[in-house]
Amino acid sequence: MAGVSALPAKILLSKRVQEMVLNDEEPQKPYISRNDGTNEAIPRPPSDLIPIIDLSLLSSSEPCSAQELQRLRSALCSWGCFQATGHGIPKSFLDKIRQVARDFFEQPMEEKKRHAKGVEEFEGYGADPVPAEGQSLDWSDRLFLNVYPEDRRKHKFWPENPKSFREVLEEYTSRMQIFTELVSKAMAKSLNLEADCFLNQFGKQATLKARFNYYSPCQRPDLVLGLRAHADGSGYTIILQDDVEGLQVFKDERWFTVPAISDALLVLMGDQMEIMTNGVFKSPVHRVLTTSEKERISVAVFYAPEPNKEIGPEEGLINEERKQIYKKVKEYSVVHWEHYQQGKRAIHVAKV
Numbered sequence: 001m002a003g004v005s006a007l008p009a010k011i012l013l014s015k016r017v018q019e020m021v022l023n024d025e026e027p028q029k030p031y032i033s034r035n036d037g038t039n040e041a042i043p044r045p046p047s048d049l050i051p052i053i054d055l056s057l058l059s060s061s062e063p064c065s066a067q068e069l070q071r072l073r074s075a076l077c078s079w080g081c082f083q084a085t086g087h088g089i090p091k092s093f094l095d096k097i098r099q100v101a102r103d104f105f106e107q108p109m110e111e112k113k114r115h116a117k118g119v120e121e122f123e124g125y126g127a128d129p130v131p132a133e134g135q136s137l138d139w140s141d142r143l144f145l146n147v148y149p150e151d152r153r154k155h156k157f158w159p160e161n162p163k164s165f166r167e168v169l170e171e172y173t174s175r176m177q178i179f180t181e182l183v184s185k186a187m188a189k190s191l192n193l194e195a196d197c198f199l200n201q202f203g204k205q206a207t208l209k210a211r212f213n214y215y216s217p218c219q220r221p222d223l224v225l226g227l228r229a230h231a232d233g234s235g236y237t238i239i240l241q242d243d244v245e246g247l248q249v250f251k252d253e254r255w256f257t258v259p260a261i262s263d264a265l266l267v268l269m270g271d272q273m274e275i276m277t278n279g280v281f282k283s284p285v286h287r288v289l290t291t292s293e294k295e296r297i298s299v300a301v302f303y304a305p306e307p308n309k310e311i312g313p314e315e316g317l318i319n320e321e322r323k324q325i326y327k328k329v330k331e332y333s334v335v336h337w338e339h340y341q342q343g344k345r346a347i348h349v350a351k352v
């Protein structure tokens, strides 16, 4: 294509995608990653939609609670994700998060760069560290922050503007702690396990990391991805979308677009929940498309076991019919990252 050059990823990453778009630059070679032809979302039969689970039904003793738990289990066994409603976080607050995220990214570049990360670092404003040679880059800008435990926060990366950013993120963190407790217990109950079993594996100092994603419009959505196909290395991930769709989940050899539902949070299993459930729950491959019309914003919160904690398959999920397929692992996110950098999945390293 015209204007394609082969600037090294390191140089490209020192410049934000949003800057390239403002300068009307075409995507350069490392950003070109799609080879699956069409940009069309495949029409889906009504029965084949990402399940929506009403969490408010799960804590009651009504029969509908057992039914909803069963739907939760079935969603995580087949899709590895579900859209959570009835979670108790008001839509007005979810809108606030979306708004501070938008306000942050819409600021002038100099303001955002006050919180810039180094090209090789994780935390702060920028893009992922430089991937292995030959790997593509994502058409996105990010603000990545450790939010829990509190002593892991690096305040120099926390925006001062918009003014309410910190307060809103602190509240979201507290709400995410309540949310993860609720979801971890419900997942255990759905598998007939002791309610606290996953919480015990994650540990009291389980980490929460927030990634604010800004996907600029792209002139070549047919060639460029907002985020390349991957599975998460977390325990599980909670994703808040705005009204622009783009996230897709891979299932049955097809990509399915995750519908934008304004009051829902997408709960998506990471590899560590697949390990803890001995492969019963699936950690799905997912990706983000770009669109030429409008920017897209999302906020992903990664919930992972506390550092140095060994995790492994729940005993109750190992039996004669279902042999142990995963080993105990420690610091899985490190191995996951090394593979991710090379465009590979890591979960095989945890196989027995």
Ligand SMILES: O=C(O)CCC(=O)C(=O)O
Pocket (backbone or CB within 6 Å): 211, 213, 227, 232, 239, 241, 247, 286, 288, 298, 299, 300
């Ligand atoms: O932007 C999204 O909707 C998904 C983000 C995601 O998959 C990730 O950050 O790992």
Ligand SMILES: [Fe+2]
Pocket (backbone or CB within 6 Å): 230, 231, 232, 237, 286
């Ligand atoms: Fe992801």
